[in-house]
Amino acid sequence: MAVRGLETVVSPAAGTSRRHRSWTTHLALILAVLIISAPLIFALIKSTQESSVVISPSMVPGTSFFENLGNVWTSANLGRYMFNSLVVALAVTTGKTILALMAALAFVYFRFPLKSVAFTLVLLSLMLPTEVLIVALFDLVSRDLKWANTFAAIIVPFLASATGTFLFRQHFLNIPTSLADAARIDGCGPLRYLTHVLIPMSWNTIGALAVIQFVYGWDQYIWPLVIMQQDDKQVVQVGLRKLIDVGGQTDWGGVMAGAIITMLPPLLVFTALQEQFSRGFALSEDK
Numbered sequence: 401m402a403v404r405g406l407e408t409v410v411s412p413a414a415g416t417s418r419r420h421r422s423w424t425t426h427l428a429l430i431l432a433v434l435i436i437s438a439p440l441i442f443a444l445i446k447s448t449q450e451s452s453v454v455i456s457p458s459m460v461p462g463t464s465f466f467e468n469l470g471n472v473w474t475s476a477n478l479g480r481y482m483f484n485s486l487v488v489a490l491a492v493t494t495g496k497t498i499l500a501l502m503a504a505l506a507f508v509y510f511r512f513p514l515k516s517v518a519f520t521l522v523l524l525s526l527m528l529p530t531e532v533l534i535v536a537l538f539d540l541v542s543r544d545l546k547w548a549n550t551f552a553a554i555i556v557p558f559l560a561s562a563t564g565t566f567l568f569r570q571h572f573l574n575i576p577t578s579l580a581d582a583a584r585i586d587g588c589g590p591l592r593y594l595t596h597v598l599i600p601m602s603w604n605t606i607g608a609l610a611v612i613q614f615v616y617g618w619d620q621y622i623w624p625l626v627i628m629q630q631d632d633k634q635v636v637q638v639g640l641r642k643l644i645d646v647g648g649q650t651d652w653g654g655v656m657a658g659a660i661i662t663m664l665p666p667l668l669v670f671t672a673l674q675e676q677f678s679r680g681f682a683l684s685e686d687k
Contacts, residue, residue, distance in 0.1 A: 481639030500564025607676025
């Protein structure tokens with residue numbers, strides 16, 4: 401590279417080297433995408449094949465996708481399972497968002513004894529997965545509350561969100577306190593301040609949390625498998641597992657078609673809220 405006055409001249413060798421690095425980077429990215437998406441591509445191709453061809457090494461797409469989907473949609477009640485999961489996911493997402501907003505409002509704008517200790521306990525709850533609490537939770541829900549085989553059993557225990565409380569608290573701390581002071585002078589109460597000021601300024605964070613919680617609610621498996629015994633109230637992840645016959649007579653074409661169709665609701669939610677999801681977790685955000 402030669403510098404002449406204020407002009408910069410790039411030599412042909414340097415330009416060739418940059419193009420080579422660019423092609424190498426793009427090739428590596430394409431290879432990474434193919435490796436990551438290989439299971440999805442495999443399932444998509446197999447879902448279009450006849451059941452007799454699915455177990456073969458053939459990777460030629462077929463024309464039996466809707467036939468395979470129709471078999472599991474009616475005979476295996478996949479449609480009912482998806483509806484149940486949709487109800488659970490929407491209820492969990494809505495409940496977690498509302499409770500996280502109100503908890504963050506309390507931690508930021510209210511003064512009460514041991515507030516720091518309470519917030520620390522909320523963060524520590526992130527270290528306790530459901531699997532650790534499943535025995536005690538089962539006793540509480542089934543024996544004490546008598547909620548076994550009800551939607552409340554797979555919705556209510558997951559309405560509290562330490563992640564959502566943390567996200568909203570950090571977001572509220574970045575909002576100027578002068579807004580709260582002005583609202584208080586104008587006679588605005590805490591809930592009105594939340595609904596008229598904080599929520600309109602928090603749509604990106606709400607969208608980011610909604611994506612996470614919807615996917616979490618949709619992918620529930622272990623807890624519904626334990627607490628839900630009635631098949632007509634079971635969720636889709638457990639329903640997919642029931643499609644696999646231990647005796648070896650599994651309709652793998654139907655299983656693959658069911659797996660593909662159950663990916664669509666979370667994918668649609670993420671696609672609709674991808675902008676809010678990206679902005680909600682950005683280190684800096686345009687106000």
